[in-house]
Structure formats: structure tokens, C-alpha cells
Amino acid sequence: MKLRYCLSGHPTLPCNVLKFKSTTIMLDCGLDMTSTLNFLPMPLVQSPRLSKLPGWVLKDGSTFLDKELKECSGHVFVDSVPEFCLPETELLDLSTVDVILISNYHCMMALPYITEYTGFTGTVYATEPTVQIGRLLMEELVNSIERVPKAQSASMWKNKEVQRLLPAPLKDAVEVSMWRKCYTMPEVNAALSKIQLVGYSQKIELFGAVQVTPLSSGYALGSSNWIIQSHYEKVSYVSGSSLLTTHPQPMDQASLKNSDVLILTGLTQIPTANPDGMVGEFCSNLAMTVRNGGNVLVPCYPSGVIYDLLECLYQYIDSAGLSNVPFYFISPVANSSLEFSQIFAEWLCHNKQTKVYLPEPPFPHAELIQTNKLKHYPSIHGDFSNDFKQPCVVFTGHPSLRFGDVVHFMELWGKSSLNTVIFTEPDFSYLDALAPYQPLAMKCVYCPIDTRLNFIQVSKLLKEVQPLHVVCPEQYTQPPPTQSHRTDLMIDCQPPPMSYRRAEVLTLPYKRRYEKIEIMPEVTTWYVMMLPRRLLNMIQKLGRSDHL
């Protein structure tokens, strides 16, 4: 019997717990950061507009919330350090979790909350690129929040009675009591020190009862799917996989075959957009803006799709006549991210590996840096302000537009219609992200690039690997709410998938009939047939003696 606890309702930032053969295994611990959209942006440079916002007043005129909530561009935002929505911590005692398996660096952002606050004493398993890049993402997050000291933290509005009176979307925000402030760097280091590095196809024995194996999932550097198996049961955990040829090693599909249960999470968040088309649109919009003398802002994470975008631009800029336009990559971890991307040869696709064998750097951004076309800076302060030339293209975080250097550029460039902001990360609704900056003169282009599996690829994959049962988030079992007629945008398989939602416990159906034991080689040489005769001799001897 296998039990499955679902601790996160976000289909691409999962957090599940599997109880399997008396081992408690947590699968990913994603952090839902969409909660930050309810907060005001944190400007790096004092912004007169944001600091003079009126407090929010209830309909009956009471003003007790005006310190915590501010009205901005017709919406109400919480004026406080942004907070994140944690995975469920009450559903089961998290100190009983034996191991945590991480599938990719986006799905480990809640790790410090789990390892440092719940009494967790187990081991975390992840690949080396996942850990290194995950560390960079966390470092950037902590850095961009700690850089702006904001004394205030708001809590009054979270009171259930108060929350009811608030306008949407605050009124409908779920689990606000679970929202937490960002962790600190010491907590990140402590959490990461609990990770044990693993390689693809490495068989890891857990207490001699269960074997877990990471497989390449093709989505990001070091991203993995996991096989959790005993001798007779096999659970496949598929999370954030891609069949497109980008920079990572291709997905290992064959090893997923013959699963009793396949848990499917992390499909594309934009099933209607074709990543290749989006990249083309990204390039042409970028070129057009720059040619007209405008600047381009690309809110992004410091690793992942940015490598592919830089590679596309590397091939594109000369033909588009952009060779004199500076590209800036601003992040506290920009340099590390660019350097790290070059040293994970073993985790790259075949083409990039072949380049390393030459030996040449696998990513062409090395050349962009060498020729001074791409420059990177830890922040807008310091060297950047001296080198800064317009028009230019800026890659910076955070994609939520609530913190990080991106806030500064939104304030700086938002008023001019020459400039463009291009959204490529699919994690946040771009309209919600832009809400506190309205009205904007700047052009906004939405080119979400999500390389994860779409529904056509999923049904092909399921046909290929033939699992007995499929388990997936409930969102995947119905068409998206905004496109209810698109019945092709849901998982279609036989038997129908079992679905789950946040805070639900599921019993997985499969039952085993056999178990593996080992017979000691001595047994084959025991005189089994001698037994009755020896027994008789013994009894006869007893009868003759005076033992009794």
C-alpha cells in the first residue's frame, strides 16, 4: 500500500509525500511565489510614486488597515516585505520525512523552510547542477529582498474576519496564514548542506527497502525524473520534463517503462504557445524596439531559458544589425550563473558535449562576453551606472516584478512608449505582474517560453511507457478554466488518471504479490532429508537415559 500526501496545489511547483514500504519520501518542495503579486514592488532607489500611495480605506470609512494596505493603480496591495506560500506543513509530521528527492532547481525553493523549521533530519538528494544553480536562485532571491530594508511586515490583513472585507484578489488569497517571509542565507546554506549529490541512473538504496534513481528529464541543467522502486513495485515521478532539444541532456523515456504508478507533474503552463515561435517573436520584438531607439527589458531568472535566449541572440544580432547594442545581465549571481553553465559538460545535450571535447566552451555566451557584447553586473549600483549606454537590452530579475533590479527599470522606462518589456518566464501572469505599474506607456510583449511537456507530448509519452496508473494534479484532468472548450488541453489516458489537490491524501492502488528474499548458499547443502531420522535417534536416546 502506498499513501500519497499532496502538500502543494501548484502543478508546476509540486510538493508531495509518498509513503512506500515504511519509507517516507518527499518529492520536490516547490515554493509558490505567485503570492508576492499581492505585495507592492520594492524599489532599489527611492520612488516618489510608490512612497506616496494612499492607504486603503474600508467602505465604512474605517482606516485601521491604511498602514498595511495601499491603493495603487486601482488595485490594493500589501505594503510589506513580500511573502511566499509554503507547502502544507500540518498534513503530516514533516520530521518523519526520511528523504527529499529534488527534480530541478525551480522545485527546491521551499527547501530551507522544510529542512530548517520542521525538525527534518533526513537526507536530500539532487544532482550537482540542480544544487549549484538552485543555490544561485536562492542567493538572488535572498539578496534582492534583503537589499531593500523594509521594516514593516503586515499581518493584520491576514485575520480571517478582516480578509473577508478586502477586495479581490486579496479576498480570495488562499492559506494566507501559511505565507512566510523569505529565508536567510545561513538557512539556505544549512539546507543545502543536507543535500547529497547524485548522478543520473545512480541507484540509491534507502534503508535496503526502496531504491531511488534519478533520470534525465531534459528540462534544465541537471533536471531529473525519479524512479522509486522495490523489487516488485515501480513508481515513476515525472516532474518538469521536456522533449525539445535545448541545452540539457535529452529526456530518458525508456527507463520509465513498466511503471505501476506514474506521477505526472510540471507540464507546460502555456499549452497553447509553441516555444520556438515564441523565441522568434522575442527576437523580432527586441530588434524592432532597439532599431527605433528604445530599450528592452527582459525580466528573467538568472539561469535556464536565458542561456537559450543568449544563444539565439548570438546567432541573430549580426544579421539583425544589432552588433553595437549592449546586452546587460544584471543579477547578484549573473557572473556565477554564466560561469557555472560552462562547466556542466556531462549534463548537456550531445552537441554541446562535442564542443567541450574540442575543448571549447559549450555555450556561445562566452564569446559574447569576450567581445564585450554581453556585460554582467551584480546590481545597478557600482560599475553598471558608469558603463550604462542606451538603447540597450537588460536581462534581470525577478520575473514577478516585485523585487530585484527589474523594479528600477520598470520605473525608469515605463513612461516611454519607445521601450518594451518582454515577458519570457511563464510562472507569473504578466498582467498581474504589471498591475502596480499601470498606467504604462511602455510596450508589453508576452512571449512565454515554457519547454516542458505539452498535452500532445504527454499522451504520446504515456502510450510509449504504458504505466498501469497515472496520478496528476486536478488541473490536468480538465481543460483550463479560460478555455473550457479545449478538451485537448487535458490528460487523456486509460484508465483515467487519479487526480489530487492541495492537502489531500491519496491511496495508490497497486498491490504487490511477491517479495524478494535471498536463500543462503548453505541451505542447498543442508541435510534436510536427514532431519526425521536424527529426531528419532534423539528421542530414542532420551527414552533410554535417565534424563526425565
Added chain:
Amino acid sequence: MPEIKVTPLGAGQDVGRSCILVSIAGKNVMLDCGMHMGYNDDRRFPDFSYITQNGRLTDFLDCVIISHFHLDHCGALPYFSEMVGYDGPIYMTHPTKAICPILLEDYRKITVDKKGETNFFTSQMIKDCMKKVVAVHLHQTVQVDEELEIKAYYAGHVLGAAMFQIKVGCESVAYTGDYNMTPDRHLGAAWIDKCRPDLLITESTYATTIRDSKRCRERDFLKKVHETVERGGKVLIPVFALGRAQELCILLETFWERMNLKAPIYFSTGLTEKANHYYKLFITWTNQKIRKTFVQRNMFEFKHIKAFDRAFADNPGPMVVFATPGMLHAGQSLQIFRKWAGNEKNMVIMPGYCVQGTVGHKILSGQRKLEMEGRQILEVKMQVEYMSFSAHADAKGIMQLIRQAEPRNVLLVHGEAKKMEFLKQKIEQEFHVNCYMPANGETTTIFTNPSIPVDISLGLLKRETAIGLLPDAKKPKLMHGTLIMKDNSFRLVSPEQALKELGLAEHQLRFTCRVHIQDPRKEHETVLRVYNHLKGQVFPFFFYPPRNGLELIILR
């Protein structure tokens, strides 16, 4: 009884030409495929006709494993795969796969272009050979076929060096290749888990040496280099392009920086710059310190060390030159050696092991008059120093690895017979395991005693574990059941199920015998006493309270 057979085709009581055949549970694996630096004739390559006289090698070998890129471990590979003929898989790590073809090409050039040999492998053959290579990750379990699996561990000898575990069912062999148990300036220490192989095949280059602390050796080295340079002498350090070279470069680079020295340091051949590139791109294979700081400063970007030009050798004044190859058997290092050997101010430092027959070996054994090509006699007046910087485990390290892996048997290769003998005794004394040291072509057979994996029906398992105490996972436990052997699989099921499955009727056998006992006690008391007595004395495993139709005693 199941057995594992091991035959070294090279590296049996010898250093060089590593090539070891292993047969385990019907699978044949070849470990390394090296050349011998000491020979220029047929003996430089392993004698592959031992494997088969006329068939194709592919039919006899399931796979080939290469531990690292040194030529004495991979130098015969293109000859083996392209000229003798092998199309099966060849496994090595990513850095090895990247660097190996470059060293092979270099070796080919020296042999064919410089020495003018024919009937040697070509550049194309090296390329074709590398196409058969499958790169493996550390700790990745590679399924060669349904039964045979291999797994690589970090060996710390050179960039990408690995140890390999070969496993079929319950039987396994671990092969160390060359390894180093102490982390150095650029590599980490070898590590293997407690995999308890039936056989551990370990190198034993430094079987009898227990090296003093690394720090002392380094200080000694720096002092000697410094002194020579101070008095205007030239220092020649013959190295292989990749490996110790980088270690010593880092050492000298930091020393030059600290002491603010001006004498030039050169590194011969264009190979080096390329070599350092590999170290930069495969930085995940270096030690923790370098990995941690590489974003700020890449240790393999040297400031003081420049490329060497042939003309520099005649320049006056002091200099330090790293030149390839490491054993002074050919190439640039030998050329420079000939130029500088006559001057007693100069010094040659041999930082690694030299195979018999090489110039390096000759001068290290005290020879001062060398017969060169063309009957020319070269008198060596320069100082000759030997400093062991090769990243091999010393006797202490070898013992440490054995302790880590807990093998049931040990087999020594890649060492000299006399030294092996000493180590063999030590291992047998300390670990109480058999230790073997076969010569080339000699087969060692090891009997294994593997457990037999059986499927047990869950019902039976639960019923059996319900009796008695909770089972201890690590201890053997007695179970009753019926073993069904069918289609190559073993299943343990309850007698009822077995009868049903096989369509047999149940028969009962009863063994009886009549025993007279004189006992004044009551009947049931007597029964209990007989039972308790027997329980304590006989067959603690087999004896259970009366059940399963075993009527213990009938009293009259």
C-alpha cells in the same frame, strides 16, 4: 561452484600495458587496454590473441572499460578495436573520452611521423575507435546488458580517472585503475563505498612505500628548484601533458607569486594550453577548493607559466621547463635532456614513476653514461632528482581502500613482483582475505558463494514473519515453504499454493517410533517436559511447537 577468473594480459607483476581480463558469471570484461612505454616491438601492446585465435573479439567480450587517459591504460585501444577488431561498447568517463583521443594522436605522431614506423594505427582509426566509446557519469549504474552492470567511482589519479565496479547478480569485482587516497592541490581523494566485492583488483605501484607528508615533499621540490634557479641553472621537469603537470604548475605558480621570482617557467608543446582548457571545462572533477573558487579565480589560468619554444632551450640564464613525455623515452623532454645533461649546474627532476627500459628509469637507477641512438654516448653531469609526485596510493592508501571496500579477495596488479609480495603478506595478515598477484597470462580463479535470490509470495512471507519475533533485516531467518523452480526463476510459495499450481494431491508422511518412558508424572506434564527438553537441545532452527502435521509425541 560459481567462480570469477582473472587473467592479466598486461600489468601482471609489472607496470605498464594495463590490460586485465575478467570472467564473472559468464560475462567477459576487459579492464583497460594500455601500451608499454618500455618496449618498441610487439610487446608494447597486450597479446589479444589470448582472447581468441580466429573469432572476432566482439563475440568474446561483453565490454571494455578504460579507467583513465594515461597511455599505459588506453594506448592500445585503437589497435585493439580497429586493427584486431572489436565493435562492442567501450566505457570511460567524460573527461577521459575528451582527452584520450588527443593523447593517442600525440602518441601516434611520435611513433609514425618521428620514428617512421608503419603498420601502426591511423588518425581515422582513433576517431572510429572513439565512436564506440560510451561516456559514463560517476556513480551512474550502467546496464551493459540485462545482467551486467558497471558503476564508476572517483579515483583522483588524473582528471577523469575512475574506479569501476562490475556486477552480475550478487557477484561483483571492483577495479581501481590508478588511484590516489590523499587529495592534492587540484584533485580530490579516491572514494568507494562499502560495496563488498568478491574481488578487488588494485594497483600497487607504491606497494612498499609509505610516503612522508605531501607538504614535506612539496617544500623539498620547491627548495631544489629554487636553489638551481638561484645559481643560474636550468631545471627540466619531464611530465605527461595532463595530470601531474597541472599539479606542479599550480605549486610553482603560487611559489613564484609568493617569492616574487622572475626566472621564466615554460611548458612545452601546444598540447598544454589545450590541456588547461580541459581542466577549466571539467572543473567539477577537481577538488573542492578549486571548484568553490573557480568563479572568482580559475586556478588553471597561469600567470607565470608561458609556452615553450624549441629555441628557448639554448637561451642563457636560469629557467624551469616542463616538457613531455614524463619518462624521457621520446619527444621534447628527451631533446632538452640531451642538451642540458652535460652541465652540472642543471637539474632534472623526475616527478613520477619510470618504466623499465626508459631513459628516465636508467638515470634514476644511477646510470650516468647513456647509449643513445646511433651508438652515441651521453654523459649525464646534471643533477638527477626523483621526487614522487605521481598520484598513486602508497601502501597506507591501498590498505585504506581495502578497508573501505571490504572485499572478500584482493588481487594485485600494476606493480613490481617483489613489492607486491610484501604487500600481499601484509594484506593477508591484516584483513584475513586471500590475496593474489598473477603474472601476465596467468589465470587466477576465485570461488564465490553467492546467495540465491528467490521470489517469495507475500502471503507466505507475512505468515512466516508473524511467527516468532520481529525479523531482523540483517540476520538470516528460517522459513518454511515450497521452492518452485520454473523457467529459470525461483519462487518460494506456501505448500498449499504449490500443490494447487502444480496440480498435485497432498500426501502425508508420518514418521513414528515407539519409545517407553518411565515417568511417574502426569501425562501432559511429561509431554511438556519432553518438548521443552528437545526444544532446548536439538535443531534450534527446525524445531517448532507441534504443527504442520508434525505430531510430536504420542504417549501411551
